[in-house]
Amino acid sequence: MYQDNFEEDDLIAEVEFVEQEVYAKRSPTDDGFDTEGASVQSASTTQIPDGVRNFILHFYRNVMDNNVYELHNIYDHSFNKVTDKYYTKQAWPEAEIVSPLVNDDQVFLTLYRELYYRYIYSRMAPTLEQRFNSYENYCDLFNYILNSEGPVNLELPNQWLWDIIDEFIFQFQSFSNYRDHFANKSEQELSLLSENPQIWSCYSVLNVLYSFIQKSRIQEQLLVSKNGGDMMEAAGEYGSRPLYKMLGYFSIVGLLRVHCLLGDYMLALKMMDNIILNKKAMFARVTACHVTTYYYVGFAYMMMRRYADAVKSFSTILSFMQKTKQYHSRSYQSDQVSSKVDQMYALLAICITMSPTRLDEGIHSKLREKYGEKLIKMQKGDEAIPIFEEFFSRSCPKFISATNPDCKVVPERKLHQLNLNVFMSDIRNQIMLPTIRSFMKLYTSMDVDKLAKFLETDSEELKMQLLVYKQKSRQFKWTEGNLIEGEYQSTSDLDFCLKKDIIHIAEVKIGRRYGDWFLRNISRCEDLVATLENKA
Numbered sequence: 059m060y061q062d063n064f065e066e067d068d069l070i071a072e073v074e075f076v077e078q079e080v081y082a083k084r085s086p087t088d089d090g091f092d093t094e095g096a097s098v099q100s101a102s103t104t105q106i107p108d109g110v111r112n113f114i115l116h117f118y119r120n121v122m123d124n125n126v127y128e129l130h131n132i133y134d135h136s137f138n139k140v141t142d143k144y145y146t147k148q149a150w151p152e153a154e155i156v157s158p159l160v161n162d163d164q165v166f167l168t169l170y171r172e173l174y175y176r177y178i179y180s181r182m183a184p185t186l187e188q189r190f191n192s193y194e195n196y197c198d199l200f201n202y203i204l205n206s207e208g209p210v211n212l213e214l215p216n217q218w219l220w221d222i223i224d225e226f227i228f229q230f231q232s233f234s235n236y237r238d239h240f241a242n243k244s245e246q247e248l249s250l251l252s253e254n255p256q257i258w259s260c261y262s263v264l265n266v267l268y269s270f271i272q273k274s275r276i277q278e279q280l281l282v283s284k285n286g287g288d289m290m291e292a293a294g295e296y297g298s299r300p301l302y303k304m305l306g307y308f309s310i311v312g313l314l315r316v317h318c319l320l321g322d323y324m325l326a327l328k329m330m331d332n333i334i335l336n337k338k339a340m341f342a343r344v345t346a347c348h349v350t351t352y353y354y355v356g357f358a359y360m361m362m363r364r365y366a367d368a369v370k371s372f373s374t375i376l377s378f379m380q381k382t383k384q385y386h387s388r389s390y391q392s393d394q395v396s397s398k399v400d401q402m403y404a405l406l407a408i409c410i411t412m413s414p415t416r417l418d419e420g421i422h423s424k425l426r427e428k429y430g431e432k433l434i435k436m437q438k439g440d441e442a443i444p445i446f447e448e449f450f451s452r453s454c455p456k457f458i459s460a461t462n463p464d465c466k467v468v469p470e471r472k473l474h475q476l477n478l479n480v481f482m483s484d485i486r487n488q489i490m491l492p493t494i495r496s497f498m499k500l501y502t503s504m505d506v507d508k509l510a511k512f513l514e515t516d517s518e519e520l521k522m523q524l525l526v527y528k529q530k531s532r533q534f535k536w537t538e539g540n541l542i543e544g545e546y547q548s549t550s551d552l553d554f555c556l557k558k559d560i561i562h563i564a565e566v567k568i569g570r571r572y573g574d575w576f577l578r579n580i581s582r583c584e585d586l587v588a589t590l591e592n593k594a
Contacts, residue, residue: 274306280332365413
């Protein structure tokens with residue numbers, strides 16, 4: 059059995075068997091066998107280190123056998139160990155060099171190229187040619203899965219299937235941002251971009267994601283499950299296969315992300331109609347997918363001014379990650395997940411300022427630890443504007459456009475600035491509300507002129523701000539059903555009414571939840587006892 063800690067010597071017997079099997083199929087008597095070409099390829103394969111060669115053969119063997127358990131170990135652990143040992147400063151061998159080792163198996167080579175280009179994107183600066191080639195490789199992979207006669211005989215671990223969808227969208231996003239900036243591009247590059255508008259087009263990306271959803275009938279399956287039935291009742295020929303089912307499911311999360319990148323937040327949340335956000339959902343099987351789902355749901359709510367729902371989304375996943383962080387630190391994606399968690403803390407700081415509410419004690423402590431001084435400044439009117447801009451710019455996704463720009467006519471599009479301006483327009487409209495709230499919490503009634511003097515403004519302007527406060531304290535908030543549904547509720551812990559020139563103030567008390575506090579401290583006590591016992 060192949061173990062997590064990759065050892066080259068353990069694979070020798072299996073590698074020799076695979077080599078005999080592979081090269082037996084490539085007999086010189088086969089039609090179309092090119093002796094000269096074969097010798098060139100053989101010379102190329104000798105450039106591959108033995109450890110890498112053995113790994114590729116073992117990898118190929120398990121792909122052929124559809125050994126999902128073993129592929130998970132190979133993909134999640136061994137591939138990264140081999141990368142760190144042999145390819146920290148250079149790319150993996152190209153697929154044409156690896157081809158003789160795997161009997162020119164096009165399915166395996168397509169999967170190998172997916173990893174090959176993903177490595178280039180993560181550790182190097184991809185060239186325009188590599189961006190084009192990666193897109194064509196994804197087209198080959200998706201055409202094979204979607205357009206074959208009947209379901210394909212291929213099984214991959216959930217982690218890899220999520221990463222395929224996630225990386226496909228990331229490379230689309232990266233290409234869109236690359237394409238929209240014309241500076242430092244040669245005439246040849248601009249010409250290639252103009253002549254190939256179909257490469258990484260928004261239409262082609264959306265078409266792939268919707269095709270997976272349709273092929274797998276995942277929406278129908280989720281609807282049946284949501285109503286208490288068995289998903290297999292609506293699965294069909296393709297949806298009953300784990301490959302199609304999970305690719306369809308991850309495509310729903312992918313569309314949530316893409317529509318957020320395009321700025322269509324209503325449609326983004328609409329994609330999640332049949333998915334129930336809880337720990338039992340299928341996205342929770344892959345940590346990166348779990349975090350991504352809550353990040354984009356929370357961001358969509360924030361951009362729709364539903365700050366209370368955004369707070370709930372961010373705090374739910376942050377609390378979960380805080381309680382299970384020891385299980386995620388060993389993953390190769392721990393850095394990516396950690397970065398997304400940091401972004402959500404910054405977005406949570408924005409939302410909690412605009413819609414104050416009681417947070418889980420652990421989340422609140424972490425928030426104060428990370429942004430203590432800035433949280434205080436965010437309560438101080440115009441002084442808070444730069445902090446809101448900083449947090450938004452640091453934590454928002456890199457927005458994209460649905461259309462290709464004409465570099466000869468259209469100036470560079472500053473999509474980030476456009477979205478920042480839209481967001482900040484709402485923030486500026488209510489930037490004084492935290493300050494007004496802080497003064498009103500000190501009184502049960504007070505004169506409008508008195509409060510106006512505290513705020514260094516006139517009474518008429520203050521009355522306008524109080525009306526804004528009253529309006530913003532009622533938000534469209536999710537209670538049940540689909541994510542875009544809800545009802546208007548008061549989200550403020552402070553209520554008031556204005557009679558003539560007197561403000562009457564009443565604090566809406568929210569009962570404290572003691573359960574979390576006791577559970578957290580019991581856990582700390584158990585950890586402390588275990589530490590003392592180990593030292594004894």
